[in-house]
Amino acid sequence: xxxxxxxxxxxxxxxxxxxxxxxxxxxxxxxxxxxxxxxxxxxxxxxxxxxxxxxxxxxxxxxxxxxxxxxxxxxxxxxxxxxxxxxxxxxxxxxxxxxxxxxxxxxxxxxxxxxxxxxx
Numbered sequence: 001x002x003x004x005x006x007x008x009x010x011x012x013x014x015x016x017x018x019x020x021x022x023x024x025x026x027x028x029x030x031x032x033x034x035x036x037x038x039x040x041x042x043x044x045x046x047x048x049x050x051x052x053x054x055x056x057x058x059x060x061x062x063x064x065x066x067x068x069x070x071x072x073x074x075x076x077x078x079x080x081x082x083x084x085x086x087x088x089x090x091x092x093x094x095x096x097x098x099x100x101x102x103x104x105x106x107x108x109x110x111x112x113x114x115x116x117x118x119x120x
Contacts, residue, residue, distance in 0.1 A: 011044040013053025028053065057106045066111040072099040079117045 007018040015027040023036040024043035033050070037043040057066050072094040073080040083089070092099050101107050 009040065009044070011047035012050060014047040014050060016040060016043045016047060057108075057111070061108065061111075066108065068101055068105070068107060068111055068113045069116055070099060070101055070113065071116045072096075073117065081118045 009016045014033065017025050017027060018040065019025060019036075023038070024040050025036055026033045026043050026047050034046050037046065060066050072092050073084070075090070075093050075095075077085045077088070077090065080089075084091075101113070107113075
């Protein structure tokens with residue numbers, strides 16, 4: 001039996017982890033809350049019933065800068081990976097919705113956002 005990377009989701013600020021044996025656990029940081037749940041819906045319902053947990057970025061803003069990193073490339077792929085240019089693979093193109101940070105990430109205009117490129 002091989003090692004499997006656990007599937008992780010979030011609900012109400014709490015981490016829900018699928019572990020071997022089809023069990024789902026709810027965590028607040030490293031501390032497990034409640035019992036194991038047989039399906040993800042039950043684990044999410046339990047997490048939603050708990051007091052809303054602050055987003056980690058909000059806690060960091062109290063004294064540390066929050067830095068977000070996202071990746072995007074020019075439409076002509078001039079700044080993309082060689083494999084992307086050779087095979088005309090157009091993903092993460094600037095100006096396309098998929099290159100923006102997800103709205104649930106608690107991005108703030110005062111945060112630093114770095115746009116990573118392969119070649120410049």
